Amino acid sequence: DQQVKQNSPSLSVQEGRISILNCDYTNSMFDYFLWYKKYPAEGPTFLISISSIKDKNEDGRFTVFLNKSAKHLSLHIVPSQPGDSAVYFCAASSGNAGNMLTFGGGTRLMVKP
């Protein structure tokens, strides 16, 4: 039972354009959401997060949007850069679950120069 899903395994975008990565979840108890970025042969690194009391959080070129009614969140990267090419994981947490993170399957982003 996948509680967090990333339905697009890969995404290709031209440098300078917007990248939009999507994530859906099924567990209504999730109240905190995070995006991690992973380069080959490295562990995932934290990128940006959002609490369920917000619908948007912005950090530089990265913005995360949360639609609780649709149980959907998205990560926007503007403008996209070749260095953004990586695998992006969406993760969700519930305070009642001891803050264990449940991850989606990841989306591989390729930004072409």
Place this chain on the structure above:
Amino acid sequence: EAGVAQSPRYKIIEKRQSVAFWCNPISGHATLYWYQQILGQGPKLLIQFQNNGVVDDSQLPKDRFSAERLKGVDSTLKIQPAKLEDSAVYLCASRGTGSYGYTFGSGTRLTVV
């Protein structure tokens, strides 16, 4: 601050052999996690420690996997005997009190042949 240290980085073993992985979390982080990431999938939680106690090991295949964190600092994960389907990257992560996000190590890539 130093990151999460893991060793070895790579390991190749034959099926039915034993293997052990080591993790040293960020100093002061009470919570430690072991995740398994199979190629093309998101990380899946194997076990969560709080200091030297187990919080959640519901997804740990206990017939072959074991983990310990005896002094509440570093941790070892063991597989005995290994199966082909255990081929994956094993990620260790730690989390500080009051933080939602984890810091991951670089992982150990295990190949079972």
